[in-house]
Amino acid sequence: MKCILPLLAVAMSGAAFVGHAAPLQPIKDFVGHGTYGTVKISPNGEYLAVTVDQGDQDVLTVLRTSDLQIVKVNQLPEKKSIGSFYWTSPTRLMFNSVKKMGGYAQPSPTGEWYAVNADGSQPRPLIHYGAQDSTQRGKTVGNQGFSLLDTLKDDDQNVIMQSNSQRSSEGGNTEVVRMDTLTGRRTSLGRAPKENCSISLDAEKAPRFAICSSSKNEEGEYEERSELYRRDGTNWTLLNASKADGKHLDVIRTTNEGTVYATEDNDRDPAAIGTLDTATGSFHSLFQDPVAEVSDMIWSTDDNTLIGVVTEAGAPAVKLLNEDHPDAEIYASLAAAFEGQMVDFSSYTRDGRKIIVSVYSDNNPGELYLYDRDTGKARFLMSRRPQLKKEEMASVRPFSITARDGRQIHGYLTLPHGVDPRNLPLVVNPHGGPIGPRDNWGFNPEAQLFASRGYATLQVNFRGSGGYGKAFQDAGHRQWDAGIQNDILDATHWAINNGYANRDRICIYGGSFGGYSSMMAPIREPGLFKCAFGYVGVYDVDMLFKKGDIPQRDSGLRYLRRTHGTDRADWNRASPALRAAEVKIPVYLAAGARDERAVPEQTELMNKALIAAGNKPEGMIIQSGEMHGFYGEEARINLYSEMLSFFQRHIGAGATDASSPAQSTKDK
Template structure:
């Protein structure tokens, strides 16, 4: 018996199966609670009177694909959700009347993706939506009556990537990419877009500068803005005079979330996330509530939902080493009532703390990162094991996204199986200012990859992991990083797990969804322009496909057949190249998934394959496969012999 065996194996189903409940909300009038929970094994919307929370009922009955997001209509008469088909990301909008139970699709169009353009605090029965049913590249703006489903065209769009409306549901702004790869912002005047922009950004500010909404009376437009600075600060702009006032700034992180007055739309508190999220209140009453909540909880906490009168909040608490819990918070009485625990089956599980760490890259950048250690490696508050343990470098997607502190199911599974898990915010990650993002321009497979290698070197030098037992794993860009790791630095990683990762950047850009076309210059400026000889050369050099014959270590690839962002051909290509070169590879395909896993049966099956693959490669433990493959849609295309139990 090893030291790790003293700690129970956490079942995969407890980590990746359906939660007991999720996404708790309160209706705008405070009369109803809602949440997502299984109905006949599939996540659906449930509601209950706040006065009688045990009197719960399902109001949707999806039988195959889980509902993953829901909301209340402003008039509190209905709940809504968006749903696609088998991962194609053509999301349609649905409404369920809470009294009659009648469900209707409000945007009943084929091959259409709905976006929410604007909602109102004062107009309760109407929203503005964008629909690309006329032209898949452009979203036309419509007024949608939430009660009747009536759609009225407001603006036929043939030029703009997005819009913003005020509380009267009047279009005020249109946004378009400019020749420099930045964004131009145009005003609407009498329903028409002005010829010249009133604000513009260069490419360097495009990801860190954008309008953040109007006050209810339309007199103030908030901005998150990095122009003439590094991190995005919060500004208030007078819409009549154009003058701007600095509201908040943080030297290490962009200003992120806000809490706003439900009646006026004015900002009452704001957040910034460097290693952890920090909220700062402007409004004293909001500050008192946030301070009181902090005093009640260990770990992280936040607000999920609020009533129109702001008297009741739904709040969550992530203790770090216990399952996330959700509460109903009555502000005036300062009373917390338990709502639910998301995964109560983890209450006795040996969950491990996540440690924020800072890693220095070879050229001096600080890489905010997160480390989780296995339970036998020291435990407690220490962020170093007593002796090196096998490690998985878990790379986030995007790449223009970020890792954050808090409960992470993949971290917990891998740590429980005996691995240190390291997630690195490499250059290009968002939230740390524009300089950090722009340091990644044209650096796919170069400095962005160097950051990951530097993190590996740090882990070895710090005694966290032995050099010969480090795996790389990730989804989307993280999948690309996995392929790049094995192809460009074939001696660094013992194995790799690629989930929906692109292998050929040239074909990736050729097949982006049509509704991304209005922003395509961003990809060209930050990755390489396939329309120029130098850009095409750069994309080919950064594509793992063209160095597939250099891969010598075991590789597991997973792909959703309906992925609109990273097409199945991206995985097919590199698997074909490896087969041609005589290199073993395991390839699993999911015919009912897109860019990642929505169905828990598929998540459980894939991570069963992944943990058994990793156990063979770097020596951790694994829960046997059992019958999870049969319960999923997994199709093993190649290499079933390389994973224990996969061949039956």
């Protein structure tokens, strides 16, 4: 609790820069945690609720909107983080708890939900383990997980939640309940027609649609399937099955006026967004981009109209679907005021008179403003990284290339500020995943750190990346060592051939799957890279099937078979640890000792294999206490100090960082 107060105070004071004697901005300024995460205004505008990242734990802070003074800091015990949170009334908040798993892994919900007033009064555990209360107050039965469906704007005491359990003797394992946020008492409103469903409500806040999914076909292997059901009374009617027509229908929301917004996906192209006929299940498209998925939606402040959508083939592109709507006019005005930046309606009051506006860009880490509809003015609230000057940050250029097999590939090139963008030392930085995640245009603290030391950074949304349609994503399966690496290599040659990169000063660095690529790309094209830094990476496919959290689930094993096959010869070919003799450049390795995704044994095996091949890594960090991506500020500063010193030695950008000794301690 102590460290949040000065952090927020700096943000709210409007301080823009922390001076220092050295000519280079400190590493901490880039890799330290931002001043805010998610921000939501209370229904009547009196308060702001703000999540704050404190490393391996996130807390929830309540501020007065008028003067941004702290009212209450909510911090959970046992290093639990506050995950999703919602205003359920003008003075009451509801939130769940999660355990953070590392910077490259999604947090894991603990299953617990809490409610508390803005001033800290009437705290209540609504759903938790171990309760034996017969009135169901704060009770979780079996292995249930809950998610919020609706805060019920006209009801300050109750919310609608969805409960999912492992199995049910009563039919579907998904149930919709009304929950009292003061007592935790729950009342059932209906159950899904079968297992593995999610439910959407109608305008009367009753269960209306169920989207049921499966990742298994008749042969027991990985295949994504979905079915859409409509509820009439207590009966469910099947409206759509992807197995029959190859189309996935998903309901986004039903507005208070009864309009049902949905998406339709044909398993190939980016999904269309539109409306659903509740009687027939027919879909009417409002928007579909031929290249990129809809990445964000802009809603009217009464939540009744979808006024715009965002796509991100390269930089974000906003398409207003209803330009005559009053809120669309406000959005257009704000977008014009923040030209060249991305603007979003982050949250708004119940009457829509006040809107929290989020603004970011390639050189802006993020800012929040409070727009007042009555005055037509936007008041500055806070900056995510006030110590960094926007005018000194690097720029990010989207690009696209045609890969060697004709596939269109998109990516981003971060170029240092104030230097000629020609013949630069280059860090190639593949993202994690590889199936689903992607890189985005915007402020990337890591790439900005590299740019501050004179390096350009290349990021590639190779085949398998999300955001470009199902066919593009599926093209990454069984292509870890082949098609994906080809895309990374082809983009690297694009940067060289267009004069951005010095072909003799290129290193590759990545985390998670990016760590895998940092070893495999130099194997695929010897001589292209001068050094490689692997971070929390996977280096042996066989071990991926045996250790870590993925093979612990049947669905995880199906996924691994889908993306790697079952042929051991293919596994061996795709395992850098078994081809270490082909990595003939300097290497540095780093991993978290508590990593459950890419277990540290992966990094230790790669280290041993390189030593056996006569290419001992210049360093190896097995960081105690850290997971799949480091959280601790000291550990992060040490990591990037070592990394920058490593780059300096091999593709020197003319800047030297004081290095610190690599740590090799592991949790016992």
